[in-house]
Amino acid sequence: MKVHFGQRGADDDPAARILQLLRDLLGRHWPKLIGLAVIALMLSSVYSVGPGEQGVVRTFGRESGKAAPGLHYRIPFVQKVDVVNIEQIRRVEIGFEGDKRKVSESLMITGDENIVEAQMIVQYRVTDPSRFVFRLRDPEGALRSAAEVALRSMVGRTKIDEVITTGRERVQEDTRAFLQTLLDQYESGVSVTEVQLLVVDAPDEVRDAFHDVVRAREEKEKLINQAKGYQADIIPRARGEARKLEREAEAYKEQRILRASGDAARFTSAAAEYAKAPRVTRDRLHLETMERILARTERTVVVDADVARNAVPLLPIGGMAAAAAVAAPAAAPAVQGGVEK
Numbered sequence: 001m002k003v004h005f006g007q008r009g010a011d012d013d014p015a016a017r018i019l020q021l022l023r024d025l026l027g028r029h030w031p032k033l034i035g036l037a038v039i040a041l042m043l044s045s046v047y048s049v050g051p052g053e054q055g056v057v058r059t060f061g062r063e064s065g066k067a068a069p070g071l072h073y074r075i076p077f078v079q080k081v082d083v084v085n086i087e088q089i090r091r092v093e094i095g096f097e098g099d100k101r102k103v104s105e106s107l108m109i110t111g112d113e114n115i116v117e118a119q120m121i122v123q124y125r126v127t128d129p130s131r132f133v134f135r136l137r138d139p140e141g142a143l144r145s146a147a148e149v150a151l152r153s154m155v156g157r158t159k160i161d162e163v164i165t166t167g168r169e170r171v172q173e174d175t176r177a178f179l180q181t182l183l184d185q186y187e188s189g190v191s192v193t194e195v196q197l198l199v200v201d202a203p204d205e206v207r208d209a210f211h212d213v214v215r216a217r218e219e220k221e222k223l224i225n226q227a228k229g230y231q232a233d234i235i236p237r238a239r240g241e242a243r244k245l246e247r248e249a250e251a252y253k254e255q256r257i258l259r260a261s262g263d264a265a266r267f268t269s270a271a272a273e274y275a276k277a278p279r280v281t282r283d284r285l286h287l288e289t290m291e292r293i294l295a296r297t298e299r300t301v302v303v304d305a306d307v308a309r310n311a312v313p314l315l316p317i318g319g320m321a322a323a324a325a326v327a328a329p330a331a332a333p334a335v336q337g338g339v340e341k
Contacts (some may be wrong), residue, residue, distance in 0.1 A: 007134070013151075021141070045074055045076045045165065047073075047074060048070065049067050049068065049069045049070060049072065052086065052087035052088070053069060054066055054069075054084055054129045055072065055082065055084075056129050056134075057079055058080045058082070058134050059075075061080075063130055064079070066083060066129070067083075073244060082129075082133050082204070083169070084132055084133065084200055085126070086126065086127065086131040087123075087310060088125060088290065089123050089125050090123070090124055090125060092121070092143050092144050094144065094147050094148055095121045095199070096119070096198075106199075108151070108155045109155070110156065110159060110160040111155075111158050111159050112159045114202075115203055116163060116200055116202060116203075117200070118199065119197070120175070120195060120228060121194075121195075121196045122132070122143065122179065122195055123192070123194040123196075124143065124193055125190070125192045126189055126190060128189030129189065131187050131188060132189040136188050145181050146179055146182040146183060146186070150178040151175050153175075154171050155171065155226070158171055159267065161214075161217070163200050164200050164202075164214065165218075172196065172197050173195075175195050176195040180192045187272070277337030311321045
C-alpha cells in the first residue's frame, strides 16, 4: 500500500485566507483608511482648557509651557497636557472619611499627656499648577499626611482643656500656619484656605466622666463671671454713694461754717452794742428771745409772780378747756377727800 503525502493548498490555511482578505481591502480602500487615521490623529491633538483652569504642557515629559483657557493644539505622541483647576476649593478629611471614623488618624496625645479624638477638615486650592503636577507624586496623600502631622504637633503642645474648650480657635490657626509652612517646604504649589476642627473630644471610654468635669469647670467659670459682674456693678455704685456722702458732708461743713461765722459776727455786734448801752441791749435781747419762743406756742398766758400769789382761779376758756377737763378727774378725789375731812 502506498501513501502519498502532498502539500496543503493555500486555500485550506485560515491565516493565509485572512491575510489575503486584508490585502484586498487595503488595496481597494487604503486612501480612505489613511484619511480616517489622519482625522482621528488631528482630533486627538486638539484639547480645551476650561474657565478657572490652567494647562501644563509637557514635551517628552519636560514642562514646555502653560495653556490658558480655550482651545489648543498639541503634537501627538510628543506632547502631553495636564489640566489643573486653580479656582476649585478642594478638601481633605482628617480623622474620618464620610460617616466613618478613622481612629488611627483621630487619636492624639495632648501636651498634658491626655488622649483626645480630633477630626479636622482642610480646604485648599492649587496656586502653582507646575509644582502641583511635578513636585508631588500624590498631592492629596501628601497633603493628608502633612495635615495630620501639623494637627498632632499643635495638639501635642496644648493642654486637653484648651483643645476642647477655649483653645480651639488658636489650635486651628496654628495648625493652618504650620501646615502651610510644610507645604511650602514641599514646593507643593498648594495654598491652605481654611482649617476647621469638627470634633475634639475624649475617647469613648472616658467621655462621660470627662464631660462631667468640663461641666463642673464651666459652672465654676459661670459663677466667677457672675461674681465679677456683681463686683463691676456694686463697686461703681458704692463709689458713687461715697462721693455723694462726701459732697453732702462738704455742703454741711460749709453751712455750719457760714452759720457759725454769722453767729460770731452777730455776737460780736451785740457785744459792741451791749458795751455802749448794757440795760437797753439786755432788754432788747430779752424781748427778741421771748418773741421767738412765744411764737412757737399756740396760746400763752403770762402772769407776774406778784400777781400770781394773790390770783383767783379762773375757769378754762377756749382751747384750754380740753386740757383742764383731762386734768380735772385726777384732781377730784383729792378735793373731795379734803372736804370730807
